[in-house]
Each structure stands twice: as structure tokens, then as C-alpha cells.
Amino acid sequence: MIGKMIRLERIMNRETNRAVIVPLDHGVSSGPIPGLVNLRGAVSKIAEGGADAIVLHKGNVKAGHRGRGKDIGLIVHLSASTSISPDPNSKVLVCTVEEAIRLGADAISIHVNLGADDEKEMLKDFGMIARECEYWNMPLLAMMYVRGKNIKNSCDPKLVKHAARVAGELGADIVKVSYTGDKESFREVVEGTHIPVVIAGGEKAESDEEVLKIIKDAVEAGGAGVSIGRNIFQHKDPVAMTRAVKAIVHDNVSIEQAIKIMKGEIK
Numbered sequence: 001m002i003g004k005m006i007r008l009e010r011i012m013n014r015e016t017n018r019a020v021i022v023p024l025d026h027g028v029s030s031g032p033i034p035g036l037v038n039l040r041g042a043v044s045k046i047a048e049g050g051a052d053a054i055v056l057h058k059g060n061v062k063a064g065h066r067g068r069g070k071d072i073g074l075i076v077h078l079s080a081s082t083s084i085s086p087d088p089n090s091k092v093l094v095c096t097v098e099e100a101i102r103l104g105a106d107a108i109s110i111h112v113n114l115g116a117d118d119e120k121e122m123l124k125d126f127g128m129i130a131r132e133c134e135y136w137n138m139p140l141l142a143m144m145y146v147r148g149k150n151i152k153n154s155c156d157p158k159l160v161k162h163a164a165r166v167a168g169e170l171g172a173d174i175v176k177v178s179y180t181g182d183k184e185s186f187r188e189v190v191e192g193t194h195i196p197v198v199i200a201g202g203e204k205a206e207s208d209e210e211v212l213k214i215i216k217d218a219v220e221a222g223g224a225g226v227s228i229g230r231n232i233f234q235h236k237d238p239v240a241m242t243r244a245v246k247a248i249v250h251d252n253v254s255i256e257q258a259i260k261i262m263k264g265e266i267k
Contacts, residue, residue, distance in 0.1 A: 003137030008173065010106035011053035011073040011139065012196070016250045018225040019174070019198060020242070021141075022046045022232050023055035023109075024064070025077045029088070035233040039064035042233050047072040049242025053106065055141075055227070058095045061103045075141055076100035078129060079111035079122075089116040089147045093125050097132040107139040107173075114163050115148030123170070130171030142172035143200070143227070154178055157185035161192045168193035176200055176227040179214050183221040190222035201228030208241065208262065212255045215248050225249045240264065 012019040024042060026033055036042055043054060043064045053073030056065060057080070065074050078100070079091040091111045100108055110129050112122045126142065133140040144163035146154045153159070157180040167175035172195060179199045180186045190197050199218045205211045211231045219225070226245060235241040244262035247253045253261070260266045 001137060004139055004173070007106045007137070008139045011075060011141075012174075012224075013052060013250055017196065018219070018223075018249050019053065019196075019227075020051045020225055020246050020249050021053045021055065021075065021176075021198065021227040022051050022242070023077070023227055023229040024060070024233060025055050025057050026229060027060070028057055028080045028094075029083055031083075033230075033234075035230070035235075035238070042238065043072065044069045045238040046232065046242050049232075049239040050246040051232075051242050052225075055109055058099055058103060065104075073106045074104060075107040075109050076103055076105040077109045077111070079109075079125075079143075087117060089113040090118050091122055091125075093129070097129060097136055097138060101136060101138065105138070107141055108133055109141040109143060111143040111145070112166075113145050113147040114159075114166065115146050115151045117148065119148070123166075126170050126172075133173075134171060139173045140171065141174045141176060141227070142167040142170075143176045145178065145200075155180055157181075157188060161189045164189050164193040164197055168195045174198060174224070178202065179218055183217045186218055186223065187221040196224030197222075198225045198227045199223055201226065201231045204230045204234055208235075208244070208259065209255065212244060212248060212258050215245060216255055216258075219249060219252070237262070 047070040055075045078095045080094040146159040155178045174196050240262045244258040
């Protein structure tokens, strides 16, 4: 498993065993949204801020990953659907593990919506991808959401806990889930699976303090970091916001200190 360990250290900090991951795969689902029109610029800013890894679809690797500035870990995303679809919760595979390896990926990611009409197909794909990742010693990040016509609250701790458990049981190395709203319930999510748990960022938040508090609470509850997109790449200063998030995740600074780092008041 040495190959997987080497690759994991490309997307997770070896000292903290935590990760600051910034997904930039939104173009498939939502189109060229603000912050991602200039993909190479977005990647450069996020790398400069000190993130551990980004998530890209295969077609954007050449367009946005390698270039000037700091290097950054690459996670190639295999799942896709669009907001135009009659069922945006239905994710299909649009890339293979071998394609991702040829592109230079350090890890693979997939998206599964538990509770969706075609949950069984997404779970079947999960099992197949996990098997291939194990063969190639590729780390697998499972983005596990609870979404469907019968789901009233996608952040329900009981449901999120179930989603995180499924990821570990089916062979993921890291799981991304929604934050449950408080440290106590999120601690149960972390304790309910044997793999590292990172939180999703969701929609663009109203304030930086709100985002940083959620991250701080999640880490204090045992979380392994973040996989946050819009609240970083759509920030007025993505470099500064990435630095603030990194400081909380890897350096355990307070929210107040993180805000000062973001404002450039302390290094």
C-alpha cells in the first residue's frame, strides 16, 4: 500500500493528517460560474494560499492544474450531472481510474447521493471504482450527500452519519459530508466511520466568520479538514481565505487569529 500512502501525502498534510481540499468541478453542474471563468487563475490563487489539493474534471486538468506558481495535489472527479437535467441528483461516471492516472492524478473522487431515485446505480459504481482504486493504490475521496424527494433535511445527523459510514464500508479512503450544524452531532459522524471525514462548504455563506466557525467546530469535533469550493474560489480574496482556512485546519488557530491572517494583520 506504499503507493497509496505516497499519494495520500499529496492531498493530506502528513503532520496533521488533515486536508484543505478545494473542489473546482462546478462547471459541469452549473456552468462557468463566477470564480471559475479563469480556471488557471483560480488554481494559482488557491495554491498560493496553501491548499493541499483541488478537484477537477478530466478536461480541465490541462487547462487549469499545471502552470506557474506553487504546486498542488490533484484529485480527478469521476462523477457528473447538470442542473439542467430532470434529475440533477443522478450522477453518472464520465471518467475512469486509468484515465485519471494518465492525467497525473494523486487521487480519485466520486459523488453519491443517498436517497436519490437511482441510488443503487451510484452505489454499484462506487463499488466498481473502489475496486479499481484498490488495484492501482489510488486514494479515493467519496463525496456522500443525502438527497432525494423523500429527504427533508440533508444535514440530519442520523442521515449524515449513515452516509459517512457507507463510504468507509464500501472502500473510500476519505469521505466528504455536509456539516451537521454542531460539534456534538458531528463528532458522532466522525466516530461512526473509520476513515477521515471532511466537510463540504455548501452555498456561498453570508460572512467569513460563519464559514470559519463551522470549520473550527468541525475540526474540534475530530474532522479531518474541509472540501470547500464556493466559499473559497468565489471569495473576494481567494488567497487570503485559503490561508485562513489552512491556519484553522493545520495550525489550530482561533477564529479571531484566522481573520487576522486573512486580513494580512499577522503572518
